[in-house]
Amino acid sequence: MKAVTGVNKLTKKTSSINITPWLFIGPHLLIFLIFFLVPIGFGIYISFTEWDLISQPDFVGLANYKEILFNHDSIFYEQFQTGLKNTFLFVLFAVPFCILVPLFLATALHAKPKFWKIFQSLFYMPSLFAISAVVIIWKLMFDVTYGPINHLFQLNTLWLRNQPYAWVSLVIVTVWWTIGGNMVIYQAALNGIPKDYYEAADIDGASGMQKFLKITLPSMKSQILYTVVLTTISQFNVYGQPLMLTGGGPTNSTRVLLMNIQQNAFGSGQSIAGIASAMAIILGVCIMAVASLQFFFLRDKK
Amino acid sequence: MGFKLLPIEWVTTNYVELLSDNTSTPLLRWFLNSLVISVSHTLLVLTVVSLSAFAYSRLEFKGKKMLFSFLMGTMMFPAVVNLIPLYKIIDTLDWVNSPLAMIVPGAASVFNIFLVRQFMSNIPIEFDEAARIDGANDFQIFSKIILPLIKPVLLVVSLFAFTGSWNDFLWPSIVFSDIEKMPITPGLQLLQGMYQSQPTLLMAGAFVAIVPTFVLYLFAQKYFLESMSLSSGVKG
Amino acid sequence: MKKMSRLLLILGTLGLVVSLFAGCGNSTKKTGAGGSKNEITFWNPFTGPDGKNMQAMIDAYNKTNPEYKIKNVSLKETDMYTKIPTVVNSKKNIPDVTIVHAERLKQYKDNHMLTAYDDYLSDYPKMTGENYVTEAWNIGNIENKRYSIPLDIHTFGLYYNKDLVEKYLPNALDDQIVTFDEIKEVGEKAQKENIASLGVSWVKPNYLSLYAQNGGELSKDGTTPTLDNAAGKKTYKLWNNYVKEGYTTKDGEDATQLFLTGKVVFLPEGIWMQNQIKQSKINWGLTNAPQLSADLSQAVNWSSSHQFVLFNSKERNKAKTKGVIDFIDWVRDHSMEWAKSGQNPASLSILENEEYKKMPQAIFLLDPEEQKTLKIFDYKYNGYVSEYLEAHGVDTIFGTESIDDSLVNMQKEVTDKIAKDKTNNE
Numbered sequence: 016m017k018a019v020t021g022v023n024k025l026t027k028k029t030s031s032i033n034i035t036p037w038l039f040i041g042p043h044l045l046i047f048l049i050f051f052l053v054p055i056g057f058g059i060y061i062s063f064t065e066w067d068l069i070s071q072p073d074f075v076g077l078a079n080y081k082e083i084l085f086n087h088d089s090i091f092y093e094q095f096q097t098g099l100k101n102t103f104l105f106v107l108f109a110v111p112f113c114i115l116v117p118l119f120l121a122t123a124l125h126a127k128p129k130f131w132k133i134f135q136s137l138f139y140m141p142s143l144f145a146i147s148a149v150v151i152i153w154k155l156m157f158d159v160t161y162g163p164i165n166h167l168f169q170l171n172t173l174w175l176r177n178q179p180y181a182w183v184s185l186v187i188v189t190v191w192w193t194i195g196g197n198m199v200i201y202q203a204a205l206n207g208i209p210k211d212y213y214e215a216a217d218i219d220g221a222s223g224m225q226k227f228l229k230i231t232l233p234s235m236k237s238q239i240l241y242t243v244v245l246t247t248i249s250q251f252n253v254y255g256q257p258l259m260l261t262g263g264g265p266t267n268s269t270r271v272l273l274m275n276i277q278q279n280a281f282g283s284g285q286s287i288a289g290i291a292s293a294m295a296i297i298l299g300v301c302i303m304a305v306a307s308l309q310f311f312f313l314r315d316k317k
Numbered sequence: 318m319g320f321k322l323l324p325i326e327w328v329t330t331n332y333v334e335l336l337s338d339n340t341s342t343p344l345l346r347w348f349l350n351s352l353v354i355s356v357s358h359t360l361l362v363l364t365v366v367s368l369s370a371f372a373y374s375r376l377e378f379k380g381k382k383m384l385f386s387f388l389m390g391t392m393m394f395p396a397v398v399n400l401i402p403l404y405k406i407i408d409t410l411d412w413v414n415s416p417l418a419m420i421v422p423g424a425a426s427v428f429n430i431f432l433v434r435q436f437m438s439n440i441p442i443e444f445d446e447a448a449r450i451d452g453a454n455d456f457q458i459f460s461k462i463i464l465p466l467i468k469p470v471l472l473v474v475s476l477f478a479f480t481g482s483w484n485d486f487l488w489p490s491i492v493f494s495d496i497e498k499m500p501i502t503p504g505l506q507l508l509q510g511m512y513q514s515q516p517t518l519l520m521a522g523a524f525v526a527i528v529p530t531f532v533l534y535l536f537a538q539k540y541f542l543e544s545m546s547l548s549s550g551v552k553g
Numbered sequence: 554m555k556k557m558s559r560l561l562l563i564l565g566t567l568g569l570v571v572s573l574f575a576g577c578g579n580s581t582k583k584t585g586a587g588g589s590k591n592e593i594t595f596w597n598p599f600t601g602p603d604g605k606n607m608q609a610m611i612d613a614y615n616k617t618n619p620e621y622k623i624k625n626v627s628l629k630e631t632d633m634y635t636k637i638p639t640v641v642n643s644k645k646n647i648p649d650v651t652i653v654h655a656e657r658l659k660q661y662k663d664n665h666m667l668t669a670y671d672d673y674l675s676d677y678p679k680m681t682g683e684n685y686v687t688e689a690w691n692i693g694n695i696e697n698k699r700y701s702i703p704l705d706i707h708t709f710g711l712y713y714n715k716d717l718v719e720k721y722l723p724n725a726l727d728d729q730i731v732t733f734d735e736i737k738e739v740g741e742k743a744q745k746e747n748i749a750s751l752g753v754s755w756v757k758p759n760y761l762s763l764y765a766q767n768g769g770e771l772s773k774d775g776t777t778p779t780l781d782n783a784a785g786k787k788t789y790k791l792w793n794n795y796v797k798e799g800y801t802t803k804d805g806e807d808a809t810q811l812f813l814t815g816k817v818v819f820l821p822e823g824i825w826m827q828n829q830i831k832q833s834k835i836n837w838g839l840t841n842a843p844q845l846s847a848d849l850s851q852a853v854n855w856s857s858s859h860q861f862v863l864f865n866s867k868e869r870n871k872a873k874t875k876g877v878i879d880f881i882d883w884v885r886d887h888s889m890e891w892a893k894s895g896q897n898p899a900s901l902s903i904l905e906n907e908e909y910k911k912m913p914q915a916i917f918l919l920d921p922e923e924q925k926t927l928k929i930f931d932y933k934y935n936g937y938v939s940e941y942l943e944a945h946g947v948d949t950i951f952g953t954e955s956i957d958d959s960l961v962n963m964q965k966e967v968t969d970k971i972a973k974d975k976t977n978n979e
């Protein structure tokens with residue numbers, strides 16, 4: 016009982032110094048601090064050092080950043096350039112489809128066509144698989160000799176070893192794997208739109224397309240902003256698909272930055288964690304920049 | 318050789334092989350471990366996320382915008398090199414080989430808060446104001462008015478949190494060494510040989526592994542597709 | 554009143570979460586992460602079928618009622634190699650004994666991560682060089698100290714389709730060496746029937762084996778790489794040429810699958826692949842990897858080895874270390890189970906086993922001259938070389954990347970990465 020009265024006193028105080036919000040965000044902040052901020056702080060520190068994961072890190076100031084960004088002769092400069100370029104390309108190719116396909120499917124399902132529940136489950140199912148299973152399925156699908164894709168379309172395409180097919184394959188696999196997440200968000204959003212909006216539009220004689228553009232999309236604006244930003248961030252972190260499907264090939268054209276970061280930090284040779292960390296930090300800054308732009312253009316301008 | 322996607326023969330033999338070996342691959346044990354981990358993680362995430370999202374979306378406090386942008390910003394750094402410091406923290410807390418190592422750290426994510434906050438922003442602020450005039454405090458507005466309205470999105474969050482922790486494989490294999498304590502996803506990787514590629518066995522395992530997440534989805538879809546009618550929220 | 558109940562509810566939830574922390578925290582302490590005192594934690598990268606063979610060996614050992622029983626922790630290879638620095642760094646929960654690949658030993662040693670066996674070996678009269686395959690044994694001897702003891706030596710050989718060899722070049726295997734010339738001869742006849750003479754399989758061992766036959770060395774002084782040279786060019790040129798002439802499988806094709814369905818005559822692959830090869834219906838054999846010369850004394854067969862190492866740990870006292878070595882010594886005499894997984898045990902006592910002698914992979918051990926062909930590429934920075942070959946080897950063989958570029962860049966990438974290693978400056 017004592018505790019309760021104590022808390023009660025606390026809330027009475029809130030009106031003056033307003034600690035209520037901090038009670039709401041406190042639990043998350045605590046976990047965030049311990050399990051995210053401290054490790055990332057360490058990661059930033061490591062980016063200013065030379066470190067092999069085992070001995071004491073040696074502080075080298077900005078040397079890693081200089082090498083990655085400006086030393087044209089260094090392999091790490093090259094790794095960063097191609098890796099970042101490929102990552103941006105992938106984001107550019109994949110994100111639009113990762114938004115539009117689920118949006119289209121969610122809208123279609125919202126009209127409740129026949130067997131919609133079955134379709135909905137089918138569309139959602141791929142996102143439940145771990146990436147290694149996804150890759151095994153699609154490696155079979157894209158196989159030159161035995162793959163059903165080439166068989167079905169009477170093709171002889173080397174999907175994973177030629178451009179632009181390698182990008183096409185990676186985008187297909189990524190969209191297939193990630194449809195579920197965004198689709199569910201859109202479905203929840205669609206269900207939140209009050210029916211009377213549509214009824215009013217019906218009275219005005221609006222067409223289906225008009226209703227979609229004038230009512231549906233604006234009502235889902237905040238969720239679309241969320242999915243665009245989140246999908247972009249997660250596609251910047253693409254790793255498993257190129258690693259296991261194309262191996263970064265042909266000729267490094269699908270080698271994304273995270274593959275280089277991972278290999279430098281935890282590869283089969285001695286670890287080069289300082290460089291890896293610096294690359295990760297710069298990638299993080301790039302993601303932040305892109306996400307801020309998206310916020311700027313998509314935010315609710317009231 | 319023609320292409321067969323799911324020949325009956327391998328399906329049955331692989332499942333028999335999977336389920337029959339109890340010492341080196343205690344499938345049922347892994348399954349239960351995963352269940353405990355994922356359910357606890359989901360509950361923790363739900364609590365933490367709904368509370369914070371409410372504050373970031375509807376309460377006013379000094380530095381709110383800046384704090385939230387800061388949280389989002391830091392979340393954008395790829396966490397590759399954080400593995401070692403994070404492990405050290407887990408080690409200091411004595412959580413190595415404990416399910417807590419998998420339940421708690423993931424709750425640091427800001428993305429779910431962002432998602433719930435986006436949904437909350439669609440709920441008219443008038444609802445809160447009306448309640449406040451009736452004498453409700455912030456906790457009451459949160460629990461009586463907002464929580465019932467965001468149920469659909471909380472189901473989405475549960476689904477994401479559950480699936481995410483269920484499918485994680487690198488982190489659990491770092492923090493667990495006891496075979497009996499492992500969750501199912503890294504456990505199933507032990508079935509895959511180092512050199513021998515056995516896609517069939519792995520696929521059989523992959524299908525076993527998605528059963529609970531799929532069931533959860535089937536259960537959840539019924540509810541999050543229920544129209545969240547705003548007016549009923551006010552009455553209730 | 555209502556106010557209070559709501560508050561209670563929320564605080565209750567929080568309390569529950571907190572107690573969950575505390576509760577679980579305590580229970581962890583009791584079960585203890587370090588394992589019980591009379592137990593040896595044994596990490597290894599053996600999963601799948603290999604893992605079952607290892608488990609069977611451990612079970613058999615534990616049945617002998619040793620003072621210290623072995624607790625098997627099999628981990629996925631990549632996860633294990635990520636976990637090792639993580640755990641060594643935190644100085645707790647370090648495994649009592651670990652299996653690592655031979656190529657990693659120098660790196661671990663130079664980082665001062667390994668405990669040497671020397672103080673203990675006098676108690677184990679049979680744990681000496683003459684009882685193990687020389688190549689596998691010598692690798693554990695660094696600067697006159699013994700840092701590892703071999704479990705096996707696994708070789709990259711050549712699988713062949715007996716029926717197709719019979720058809721195209723019946724005497725190719727008379728000497729148990731298939732030369733590149735013979736592959737070419739078969740290729741010229743076989744391509745007319747849409748059969749590939751040579752499967753383009755895992756590039757790294759294929760490249761390194763031929764590179765060594767061409768007289769190439771990864772490094773002359775053990776540190777500075779020597780990768781861009783005539784031997785490298787010759788190696789790629791040969792493969793390049795065979796691709797152009799149509800003797801090989803094509804880019805993007807799965808050589809193993811094609812071999813299993815009788816569309817490939819020769820498939821260079823590891824002896825560990827036997828379990829998969831066995832499942833096919835073709836009539837197959839296993840022999841030396843493709844060679845330039847038919848002279849066995851010139852032959853090179855790429856090999857690697859699984860080695861038992863002791864990562865530095867305060868928790869491993871003398872008695873426990875002896876317990877570990879007791880186990881390794883027992884394995885030396887009981888490695889038939891490991892041979893069943895398709896591997897070649899490093900302990901020569903296996904050669905007395907009649908069942909083993911009939912196994913296909915025995916070809917690499919039975920004849921002492923054969924043993925000399927086994928070569929482990931133990932250059933300290935072999936890991937960087939591997940990474941490069943994995944990323945660019947296929948492209949270079951199929952000609953999408955020029956040989957000159959590939960070699961120049963390999964030399965540059967490995968050199969730049971080595972420049973970041975502090976252990977050289979000590």
